[in-house]
Each structure stands twice: as structure tokens, then as C-alpha cells.
Amino acid sequence: MNPEFNYIAPLNLNSALKILSASKSRAKILAGGTDIIPGFHIGSKRFSSTELLIDIKRIRGLDTIKEYKNFVEIGACVTFSQLSESEIIRKYFPLLAKAAETIGSVQIRNRATVVGNFVNNAPCADSVPPLLVYDAKIQIQSLNRKREISLQKFLIKSYTTALKKNEIVTKILIPKPEPELKGDFYKLGRRRAVAISRISLAVLMKTKNSLIEEIRIASGAVTPIGTRLYELEKFARGKAANSDTFKELSIQLGKKVLEITGLRWSSEYKLPVLQQTFYQLLEKVSRDEI
Amino acid sequence: MKEKFNVVGKPVIREDGKAKVTGQAKFADDYKFPNMIFGVMVRTKATHAIIKKIDYSEIENDKHIITIVDAKDIKGLKKTGLIRKDQPVFAFEKIVTPGDVVAMLLGEDEDKLRLLAKKVKVELEELPVLNDPEKALNEDSPLIHPEFGSNLIVHHPLRKGDIEKGFAESDFILEQTYTTPHIEHAYLEPECVIAIPLGEKGIHIIGSIQNPFTARRIVAEVINYPLNKVKIEQAELGGSFGGKDDLMCILSARAAVAALKTNRPVKIRYTREESILESYKRHPYRMHYKVGYTKDGKIKAMKIDILADGGAYCSMTPFVTWRSVVQATGPYEIENVWTDVRGVYTNNPYTGAMRGFGSPQIIFAQESLMDDIAVHLGITPDEIRRINGYRQGSITASGQRLENHEVNLLKVLDTACNETNFREKWIENEKHHNRRIPTIEFKENILKRNLILSKNEFINPDDIIKKGIGLAVSFRGSSLGAEGIDAAASYLSIQNDGSAYLLCGLAENGQGMRTAYAIIVSEILGIPVENIYYLEMTTAHIPDSGPTVASRSTIMGGGAVKNSAEILRKRFEDFLKDYWKLNENDLIVFENNEVYVKGKENLKLSFPEFANLAYKNGICLSSIGWYPGPKIHWEEETGHGSAYFTYVYGCQVAEVRVNIITGEVYVDRVTAVHDPGKVINLLGALGQVYGGVTQGVGYAIFEELDKHNGLPRELNFDQYIIPTSKDVGEIIPIFVEGKDEFGPWGAKSLGEPTLELTAAAINNAIRNAVGERYFNLPVNLEEVLLKRKLRPEDLKRGSL
Structure with missing residues (x-):
């Protein structure tokens, strides 16, 4: 059931920020609404006390994807449909395009925004692992201040971020990766569409002389939030890019996840499957490159 | 029997289609x-x-x-x-x-x-709460409705032959237990x-x-x-x-x-949550089968014990379980049968009618075990069914001789096998069980197993996908059978301009009944389908025709509609014979909105002209049709009788790929061969198959309404998983139209048969792929890898 709230749709960022800073603590930013509206319906405590919804969808300039020399900028109102159809994203960030294609249904992708996905910060947010391996930064604005922060630092714990009450995430900034970095995104759900991820993984890898020169690994759904696995990356660098290493990495990933989450009701299924699917993913990325 | 049709059997777009896709149709909340x-x-x-x-x-x-x-x-x-x-x-x-x-x-x-x-x-x-149906009949269990003195809602026994003698004559005995879960109907409109x-x-x-x-x-x-x-x-x-x-x-x-x-x-x-919370579900069954068979594959004896969770109220449990007792052996002639089906009260959501009505459960069990018998004997699944399957004149478990209709079981089986190249694929797939599912053996105790893999447990990328093909067959009694009174009425009224009103006492539940009825009238009177206006269904305007259930609208309502059109046709012919002064042998034809005498081209009227003429001559242009089902009988104590007055037959073949590291089952193709009798609307029949198979895929690998102390865990479709169009591959419907004396031109039933076979066929295909038999629906990710379900301990949700 919807709580009683006021709704306002400012036409520019400045007035949105003004309204936000003037309002007390019960204001929420509304973009696609695909988390907030169902949140209302299930009586989620995160949303039920909302007194003001500030809809940023009508703010001009927030719904564009822009290419610069070294990076690409994704506005706060860019939807998953826009993302998966964007030539720029498909060219430079294929993992992100792939993740975007697998989210929800056509209707959800037409409304849901990438920024909303990680501001909500559910453990299963599909855009997070790709954004993490691409070293995405985000720009945050309040009435008096503009700041940039890496996505990894922004995400604190499930459903919690570093966003302050008076701030709005305005854009994502992603550096163009070096072309030698090849990778893939993997998602396992209970069905092949409109599925909440049970496992999501993103990998970027660069090999040289059959050795792993650079690797970036991020997980979602199996960790409390989308997480970059730096220790694992460090362990992998310099190792031979072969099945034995990939198995070893998969085992390390299994151990790491077990260490983070402990045994859960789903572990008996998820942990072996995580290791197997991660191994498959590494094999696939490595084979694609050859 | 009529052989050539003008409208019947053609693809006709349903009369409510446009209104529904353009949002004009008025649903209750409108x-x-x-x-x-x-x-x-x-x-x-x-x-x-x-x-x-x-x-x-x-x-x-x-x-x-x-x-x-x-x-x-x-x-x-x-x-x-x-x-x-x-x-x-x-x-x-x-x-x-x-x-x-x-x-x-x-x-x-x-x-x-x-x-x-x-x-x-x-x-x-x-x-005290009673959630486990197995405990419902224990002395110390709480009584849900103390006024009935027991939690037993119903017990249907069936006894045929001498069960112990049958087991003694068998070379092998197979005993298996299967279970199925609560299933939500998941209608779009709450x-x-x-x-x-x-x-x-x-x-x-x-x-x-x-x-x-x-x-x-x-x-x-x-x-x-x-x-x-x-x-x-x-x-x-x-x-x-x-x-x-x-x-x-x-x-x-x-x-x-x-x-x-x-x-x-x-x-x-209702909101979706209220709908799922309060509405009834499909019955969960626990089914124990003991089967005796010879080394030649002849089944000698079948002992079946079935327990159905009726939940908190009786609802349709006695009738649902009755269909189960009639059909529990499957379409196999078996001399010695001993079946008990019981329905019991619990504090779970109550269970009642759902598409299939007591058949999807038993078909899942009986068709799975038939495959296991075939595997054990080293023959193919189609062979074991040919050895035991019903033929013309076969006697069912309840002692009914199948003789008044074409018994097409083996014909649908052969058609499906030929169409899919079943035998060759099945034998080929059986050769690829070299790398089995790695996790199954560790189901006993999670702590005993180190969940971290060793290097030799990783599976080569080329080995993770296994192909499988499986089939299932069924026979199904049409309409209500010995459940109750079985008759339907229809009202047909021709207007002076040749257009018509039509209404039947059954209800349009989305199955396309109204269009099928208009086709029947069109076939008999030559009125174009689009000139027939189907009236709004209200109880004030038409005789009580019983419930719209049991796939009975075509066979029963269609029979009534045909009767009302034939009453008018006879009346019109009598009038024309007199008006045109025809001989006894003159043949009057009603087709394409015209009435004429065969061979006498000058005696011809457009149907509107005719209607006006008949009206002016004081002919009544309206009729009430009635179609009563033939008498059937049933002896409750022994399970003997002519349970249904006719039957339909089906065979579905499922082709799947199983991912042995994730437990995913991809349903690539389902070939659905059905004998529904005469097909009335080809498009409607195809639609029934597409929908039924899709629901069957859900039953096979996704759907399960789990309970926490009687409360459904899955109150909306974020958690109750039904298949999307991406989860079901190609569906190939094929109709084998058997002849029957009942129903309009022998048209019988299709709605439920399309759903009841799919889960069993998929389960057999999974076995063919990975060499493992699964006993508990749904065969979801965890079931495939662990042979059990994993569930959170409470109802907490992170997103709250």
C-alpha cells in the first residue's frame, strides 16, 4: 500500500537539490521507481516512511550517455534499455550492456535506471559487478558541493550507500578500458527472464605470453553486496592463464565467499555452483581471447 | 458421420480477441x-x-x-x-x-x-498446527473440523483381480514414491x-x-x-x-x-498477495507405487497408495482424488490393481480444482516409473508402452471396456515418436552418462561435505550440457464422469435479417468456447461466424448447465449448441419443403450465408432473405438445445464402473538440455500429440496446447508454493516462479482426430490433457540426459543437483 507522500518533479537539478536540502529526512529520490513502488507495495520499512518523492526524470541532461576522449558518462536517468541499445556502451563496456539486457523484463528495463540499481544496492544488483570491473566512479551533488567517489567506496553494505540525505547521484563516469582487456558477465537466475540473480560474476582479463597480466573480478548476489575481489586478482596476476590456474582461482573464490557469508541455507547449492560457473567463465574468457 | 466441413476445423480468430488486446473488454474491476x-x-x-x-x-x-x-x-x-x-x-x-x-x-x-x-x-x-498430511490420520493429531470426527475427507479404493497373485507372477518388483507440491493457478486477473x-x-x-x-x-x-x-x-x-x-x-x-x-x-x-493467500491450490500428492512386471515387460500388478493434502477445507478434494483413482494406473491394461487414494484435512491452504484435476500428479509418477521399468529391462520407453498400452476393447482398472470410441493411445504414441525421431535420439543420449552430476551424492549432511571443490571436481566446459528426450502418454475421461449430473443447454435466436444471438449455459473462461460454439452454428446453418453475437452470460437467461470444468465445454456445451442449431435446421427444412414444394429426396443446403436446393439453382435464397421469409410465415426462429451425457455408473466400495462415457488420448515428447553444473533445465522442444476428437477451431486448439504445455513446464521445473506454518511463502510472482516465453522453446501441436459418437461430430476434450503430460515427459527427458531419476516436483535447480529442496528458515526478506 502506498504511504501518503508529496510528489514533486523539478525541471532542473538545482531546484531538485534545493528541495532536497530544504526537506527533512523523509525525502526520496525517484527515478525509474522500480524499487520504490514495489517497496511501497510490500510495506518495506526503507520506503514506508517516505513523505516526499522527488522525481528527477524530467530534469534535462540526466538521461544521456556521453562519450569523451578517455571516459564515458552515464546520466542518473539513463535506463537499462538505453544502456543495452547504446553503441558506445556496447563498444567499450560489453559486460555492462550484457548485464543490462538480462535485467527484469522489457517493461522494467524501460523504466529502471542504472544509477537507481546501485543506489538501492541490493545484493543482486546486476549492473554492479560490471561497473566495478570497469572501475566506475560516480559523481554526487548537493546544493553546495560536487564530489566524485569510486563505486566500490560508495557501496557500504546491502541497501546502504555513502549517499547523504541532501545528495543526488548525478552521473557515472567510466574510464574506457584498454582494448586488450577481454571479459564476460555471467548471471544465474531461477529462470531465463524476469529473474533475480542468484549468482552474478564479471571478469576482465588480459594475458601476455600465456600469463595473466591483468585481471579484474567482481561478484554479485553471492556476496552481501556487489564486490571487487582484489585479493583474488592479486593472487592471479602473473600466473599462467590455464585451466589449473582457473580452477585454483575458482577454489579461492569459493573460500572467500564462504569466509564472507558463512554457511547459509543456500550454501550447499550456491557454493559449488559458484566455483563451477566461475571456472567456466574464466575458461570462456580465455578461449575467446585465443 | 459428416466428413466434409465448411467451418469446423478451420483456424478462426476468437470473437473476443480484438477487444481483449485493445483493452476494450470489460473485466470485473472495470x-x-x-x-x-x-x-x-x-x-x-x-x-x-x-x-x-x-x-x-x-x-x-x-x-x-x-x-x-x-x-x-x-x-x-x-x-x-x-x-x-x-x-x-x-x-x-x-x-x-x-x-x-x-x-x-x-x-x-x-x-x-x-x-x-x-x-x-x-x-x-x-x-496445535497440522501441516504434514502424513500425520493427519494419526490418533494424536489435532482435528481440523472436529464435527466430522476425522481428518479423512475421502477414501477411494479400487480393487481389481488378485494383487498378491499378480506380484507372485512377476519377475521383478519396482517400488517408488513420488511427491508433487502446492501449485498456484496464477491467473492474470486477481x-x-x-x-x-x-x-x-x-x-x-x-x-x-x-x-x-x-x-x-x-x-x-x-x-x-x-x-x-x-x-x-x-x-x-x-x-x-x-x-x-x-x-x-x-x-x-x-x-x-x-x-x-x-x-x-x-x-x-483482491491484491495478488490476498489472492495467493486465500485462494485454493492444486493438491500436493504423495504417491507410493509398487509395480510387478515380467522380464518381457508385461505389467502384472500395480499397488498404489496416494495421499492428497486437502488443506483446510474439503472443496473439490473428493472429485479430484476420484479422477486420480480412475486414472492412477495410466493407460495400461493391468490384471491386478489395488489402489487407495485418500484426501485429508490439514492447516495448509485448501486445495481444489485446477487444470488437470488429479491427473498431472499421477501421470508424473506413473509415467516416470514406466520409463524406469523400460531402462531396467533394456528396452526403449515407447516399447514398454506398446506392450502394455490400451487398445481397442481394452479393460481399464475400473473394469470399463473401451469400445465406443477410437482408442488411439498407440496411434498418438507412434505419431509422436515418428515426428521426433524419438527412439534414435533416446538411445544416443543414453550413451552420454559418462560425466554425472557431481553434487548429488553429498545430500546426507552438509557439514560432512566440504563445499570447496577439489580440482578434479571441475567439469570440462564441453561436458556441462547433457541432452535428453522423454515421453509421457495418458488417457483421460472426458467431462464430469460419475462425479455428477452432466448436461448442458444452449439458446439460439435467428433475427429477421439473418444475424443471430447465441448463448450457452457454460461460461467463457478464456478457453475460446464462444468462438467454438459460433463455428458449430455456422457449420449447421451456414450463418457466417461474424454474424453470430454471443450473449452476455447471466444465470437469468439460460438453463443451469453445470460448471465449466473438466474440459467439458466443447463436448457438452458444443453438443447443446449443435442440438439448438439442428432443431432450427429441421424446422427450416420442413418449412422450405412445403414452401418450395420439394420432393422427399431433395437436399437443402445451408452454407456461406445461403440456403438452396442441391441441383435446383432457381431455388436459392440468401440466409437474410430466408430468415425474413420464415419470420413472415410465422416460423419460430429461436430454439433451446439440450445435451445430456449418457448414463454411467460407479461403485464406490470397489472402484468398479464405467467412470466416464468416453476418453481422449495424448502423448507428449520433451527435448531438454540439462546443465549439470547449475542444475538448469532448458526445455528446447515439446511435441504434443493429442486426440481430442474432432477439432472445432484449429486456432483455439493450438492455443490450448501452447498454454497447457507452458503451464506444464512450470509444473515440471519451476513452480512450488511452499508453506511456513501453513502460510504461503510465495505471495507474489517475484517469488512464485512461472515460466516466461524465454523458458519454453518450440511447441509443436499435432492432432490425431479420433472418431466418437459423443460430442459435436465427435469433438471431445483438449484443455487439460495438454497440461497433464508435460512434467512427466520433461522428467523422463532429464533422466535420459543425466541418468538420474527425480521423484519430487519441481525438478528445480537444487533438486537437479542435490535431489532435495533448500529453503530459508524464515520468511524474512532482505529488501524489507
Whole structure:
């Protein structure tokens, strides 16, 4: 059931920020609404006390994807449909395009925004692992201040971020990766569409002389939030890019996840499957490159 | 029998198609009336408890409350039920399941009422909860309805031959136990009903009602009105699949009680969560089979023990389980059969009619074990079925000889096998069980297993996908059988310009019945389908034709429609013979909107001209058709009798790929070969197959309504997983049209057969792929890898 709230749709960022800073603590930013509206319906405590919804969808300039020399900028109102159809994203960030294609249904992708996905910060947010391996930064604005922060630092714990009450995430900034970095995104759900991820993984890898020169690994759904696995990356660098290493990495990933989450009701299924699917993913990325 | 058809069997676009896809069709919630108010339910948090007191003091003076209704407002029967009167309209003695409603708040602001509903204080004395049907008949288990003295709702025995002798004559014995879960109908439109008080003229009810005549009976009993003062009108229905029967009757009654108390129109509309919480489900079954067979593959004896979880109310449990007892052996001639099917009360959601009606469960068990027998004997699945399958003149388990129709079991089997190249693929797949599912063996104790893999456990990328093909066959009794009275009526009225009104006493639940009926009239009278206007279904305008269930609308309602058209045709021919002064041998033809005499081109009228002429000559242009089913009999003590007056046959072949590291099953293709008798509307028949197979895929690998202390865990479609179009590959329908003396030109049933086979076929395909037999539906990710389900311990959700 919807709580009683006021709704306002400012036409520019400045007035949105003004309204936000003037309002007390019960204001929420509304973009696609695909988390907030169902949140209302299930009586989620995160949303039920909302007194003001500030809809940023009508703010001009927030719904564009822009290419610069070294990076690409994704506005706060860019939807998953826009993302998966964007030539720029498909060219430079294929993992992100792939993740975007697998989210929800056509209707959800037409409304849901990438920024909303990680501001909500559910453990299963599909855009997070790709954004993490691409070293995405985000720009945050309040009435008096503009700041940039890496996505990894922004995400604190499930459903919690570093966003302050008076701030709005305005854009994502992603550096163009070096072309030698090849990778893939993997998602396992209970069905092949409109599925909440049970496992999501993103990998970027660069090999040289059959050795792993650079690797970036991020997980979602199996960790409390989308997480970059730096220790694992460090362990992998310099190792031979072969099945034995990939198995070893998969085992390390299994151990790491077990260490983070402990045994859960789903572990008996998820942990072996995580290791197997991660191994498959590494094999696939490595084979694609050859 | 007629061989050439003008309209029957052709693809005809359904008459309601355009209105439904353009949003013009009016569903129950689209109806609004002046002064209309809303009814919102009050429930408790209990699963099983005695109601001591209901305290409205905190809300009764709230300005949003117009009135409150509960059991005290009911003038007629306080408890209803289609078979056993055990379900209160408003609970007043006990809560027996979490969906139970104790009262309804009436007011103009539905949202406010929902908040106020939480403030009603219901004083309860909690009782021990019974969730496990296995324990329902234990001495020390709580009685759900103490007035019946036992939790046993029904027991259907069937005894044929000498079971012990049959086992003694067998070379091998196979014993297996299968289970199936609660299944939600998942109709697109949640329940909605409006009751409009009409003063002296009674009450008018419009709703998403599957069976208007049943709803009328229940409402009349509850408000103590004669039947003719309760007018039930069916709105366009957004899906039912058997699910808008009992609950819609009760919601109609609640709305009626409130409308009479307030003298205002009252609307009740459910959210998805309320719908899943309170509506009935498909029965979970536990099925134990013991089968004796010879080394040649002949089944000598089958002993079957089935337990159905009826949940908190009786509902249709006696009839659902009766179909199971009739069909439990599958379509196999077996000399010695000993079957017991029991339905019991628990505190779980109650279970009732759902597409399939007691057949999807038993087919899953019996068709899985038939494959295991074939594997054990080293023959192919089609062979074991050819050895034992019904032929013309075969005797069923209940002693019925199959003789009045074409027994096409082996024909559908052969067609499906040829079409899919079944045998060759099956044998090839059996060779690839080299790398099996790695996790299954560790199901005993999670702590015993190190969940971290060793390097030799990783599977080579080329080995992770296994292909499988599987089949399942069934026979199915058409219509109600010995469940009850089986007859239907229709009304056909030709207008002076040659257009027509048509109505049947059965209800359009989305199955495409209205279009099929228009085709039947068109075939007989030559009126174009688009000139036939199908009237709105209300109980005031047509004789009671029983419920629209059991895939009976084509065979029974179609029979009635055909009868009404034939009455007119005979009357028209008699008139024309006289008018045109024809000889006995002259043949009058009605086709393409024309009437003419064969061979006499000068004797020809357009149908509109004819209609006008007949009207001016005082000929009645309207008729009431009636189609009674033939007599059947059943002996309850022994399970003997002619259970159904005719049967249909089907064979489905599923082709899957199984991912042995994730447990995913990809359903690539389902070839569905059915003998529904004569196909009336080809497009409608195809649609039935596409929909039925898709629901069957859900039953096979996704769907399960799990309970936590009787409360459904999955209250919306984020958690209750049904297949999307991406989850079902190609569906290939093939019809083998068997001849039959019943139904319009031998048209019988298709709706339920399309669903009942799919899960069994998929389970057999999975076995063919990975060499493992699965016993518990759904065969979901965890089941494939671990052979058991994993569930969170509580109902907490992270996103809350």
C-alpha cells in the first residue's frame, strides 16, 4: 500500500537539490521507481516512511550517455534499455550492456535506471559487478558541493550507500578500458527472464605470453553486496592463464565467499555452483581471447 | 458421420480477441456503479485457533467505516461448500488456515480500510498446527473440523483381480514414491466481484466468476433468497484454470451480504498477495507405487497408495482424488490393481480444482516409473508402452471396456515418436552418462561435505550440457464422469435479417468456447461466424448447465449448441419443403450465408432473405438445445464402473538440455500429440496446447508454493516462479482426430490433457540426459543437483 507522500518533479537539478536540502529526512529520490513502488507495495520499512518523492526524470541532461576522449558518462536517468541499445556502451563496456539486457523484463528495463540499481544496492544488483570491473566512479551533488567517489567506496553494505540525505547521484563516469582487456558477465537466475540473480560474476582479463597480466573480478548476489575481489586478482596476476590456474582461482573464490557469508541455507547449492560457473567463465574468457 | 466441413476445423480468430488486446473488454474491476463502496477483509495471524472474541472497538467509530460485516450478518447458511459444507463465509468458530477471513470492513476509501483492518482485535486460543498430511490420520493429531470426527475427507479404493497373485507372477518388483507440491493457478486477473442490491428484484452480482450457476446456489443459500432473485453475471474473465470457483462463490456471498446490509453496490477486489493467500491450490500428492512386471515387460500388478493434502477445507478434494483413482494406473491394461487414494484435512491452504484435476500428479509418477521399468529391462520407453498400452476393447482398472470410441493411445504414441525421431535420439543420449552430476551424492549432511571443490571436481566446459528426450502418454475421461449430473443447454435466436444471438449455459473462461460454439452454428446453418453475437452470460437467461470444468465445454456445451442449431435446421427444412414444394429426396443446403436446393439453382435464397421469409410465415426462429451425457455408473466400495462415457488420448515428447553444473533445465522442444476428437477451431486448439504445455513446464521445473506454518511463502510472482516465453522453446501441436459418437461430430476434450503430460515427459527427458531419476516436483535447480529442496528458515526478506 502506498504511504501518503508529496510528489514533486523539478525541471532542473538545482531546484531538485534545493528541495532536497530544504526537506527533512523523509525525502526520496525517484527515478525509474522500480524499487520504490514495489517497496511501497510490500510495506518495506526503507520506503514506508517516505513523505516526499522527488522525481528527477524530467530534469534535462540526466538521461544521456556521453562519450569523451578517455571516459564515458552515464546520466542518473539513463535506463537499462538505453544502456543495452547504446553503441558506445556496447563498444567499450560489453559486460555492462550484457548485464543490462538480462535485467527484469522489457517493461522494467524501460523504466529502471542504472544509477537507481546501485543506489538501492541490493545484493543482486546486476549492473554492479560490471561497473566495478570497469572501475566506475560516480559523481554526487548537493546544493553546495560536487564530489566524485569510486563505486566500490560508495557501496557500504546491502541497501546502504555513502549517499547523504541532501545528495543526488548525478552521473557515472567510466574510464574506457584498454582494448586488450577481454571479459564476460555471467548471471544465474531461477529462470531465463524476469529473474533475480542468484549468482552474478564479471571478469576482465588480459594475458601476455600465456600469463595473466591483468585481471579484474567482481561478484554479485553471492556476496552481501556487489564486490571487487582484489585479493583474488592479486593472487592471479602473473600466473599462467590455464585451466589449473582457473580452477585454483575458482577454489579461492569459493573460500572467500564462504569466509564472507558463512554457511547459509543456500550454501550447499550456491557454493559449488559458484566455483563451477566461475571456472567456466574464466575458461570462456580465455578461449575467446585465443 | 459428416466428413466434409465448411467451418469446423478451420483456424478462426476468437470473437473476443480484438477487444481483449485493445483493452476494450470489460473485466470485473472495470465495472463501477454510483454509490459503490469497497469491502476489505480482516484476517488474523493465526494458522489454527479458536476464535474467542472479535473486538472492533478501535475502529468501529472511524469515519471511514460505513459498516462491518461478519458471520452474525448471515441470514442463511454460515458455512458453504460445493461438496461438504465446511467452509465459513466468515470464520466464527475457528481459524483453520492463514487465509481465513473473520470480517469485512465496508467504506469508500479502500486504502484506509486496509489500514483499519489491521486494528481489529481478534482474541484467539491457539491450537496445535497440522501441516504434514502424513500425520493427519494419526490418533494424536489435532482435528481440523472436529464435527466430522476425522481428518479423512475421502477414501477411494479400487480393487481389481488378485494383487498378491499378480506380484507372485512377476519377475521383478519396482517400488517408488513420488511427491508433487502446492501449485498456484496464477491467473492474470486477481479475484473481483461486485454485488448490486435490486430491492424487491433481489441481487445482481458481476464478477470474475468461473461457474455462475454454482455461485448463484451458494449466494442464495447464504442470503436465504430463492434462486431466481440471485442474478449472477460473468464479466470477461482474466484466466481461471479451475481457480475461480469456490473462492469466487464465497466472495460473491460476502459482497451480497454487505450489499444487502448497506443497500449499496459493494466491490471486493483482491491484491495478488490476498489472492495467493486465500485462494485454493492444486493438491500436493504423495504417491507410493509398487509395480510387478515380467522380464518381457508385461505389467502384472500395480499397488498404489496416494495421499492428497486437502488443506483446510474439503472443496473439490473428493472429485479430484476420484479422477486420480480412475486414472492412477495410466493407460495400461493391468490384471491386478489395488489402489487407495485418500484426501485429508490439514492447516495448509485448501486445495481444489485446477487444470488437470488429479491427473498431472499421477501421470508424473506413473509415467516416470514406466520409463524406469523400460531402462531396467533394456528396452526403449515407447516399447514398454506398446506392450502394455490400451487398445481397442481394452479393460481399464475400473473394469470399463473401451469400445465406443477410437482408442488411439498407440496411434498418438507412434505419431509422436515418428515426428521426433524419438527412439534414435533416446538411445544416443543414453550413451552420454559418462560425466554425472557431481553434487548429488553429498545430500546426507552438509557439514560432512566440504563445499570447496577439489580440482578434479571441475567439469570440462564441453561436458556441462547433457541432452535428453522423454515421453509421457495418458488417457483421460472426458467431462464430469460419475462425479455428477452432466448436461448442458444452449439458446439460439435467428433475427429477421439473418444475424443471430447465441448463448450457452457454460461460461467463457478464456478457453475460446464462444468462438467454438459460433463455428458449430455456422457449420449447421451456414450463418457466417461474424454474424453470430454471443450473449452476455447471466444465470437469468439460460438453463443451469453445470460448471465449466473438466474440459467439458466443447463436448457438452458444443453438443447443446449443435442440438439448438439442428432443431432450427429441421424446422427450416420442413418449412422450405412445403414452401418450395420439394420432393422427399431433395437436399437443402445451408452454407456461406445461403440456403438452396442441391441441383435446383432457381431455388436459392440468401440466409437474410430466408430468415425474413420464415419470420413472415410465422416460423419460430429461436430454439433451446439440450445435451445430456449418457448414463454411467460407479461403485464406490470397489472402484468398479464405467467412470466416464468416453476418453481422449495424448502423448507428449520433451527435448531438454540439462546443465549439470547449475542444475538448469532448458526445455528446447515439446511435441504434443493429442486426440481430442474432432477439432472445432484449429486456432483455439493450438492455443490450448501452447498454454497447457507452458503451464506444464512450470509444473515440471519451476513452480512450488511452499508453506511456513501453513502460510504461503510465495505471495507474489517475484517469488512464485512461472515460466516466461524465454523458458519454453518450440511447441509443436499435432492432432490425431479420433472418431466418437459423443460430442459435436465427435469433438471431445483438449484443455487439460495438454497440461497433464508435460512434467512427466520433461522428467523422463532429464533422466535420459543425466541418468538420474527425480521423484519430487519441481525438478528445480537444487533438486537437479542435490535431489532435495533448500529453503530459508524464515520468511524474512532482505529488501524489507
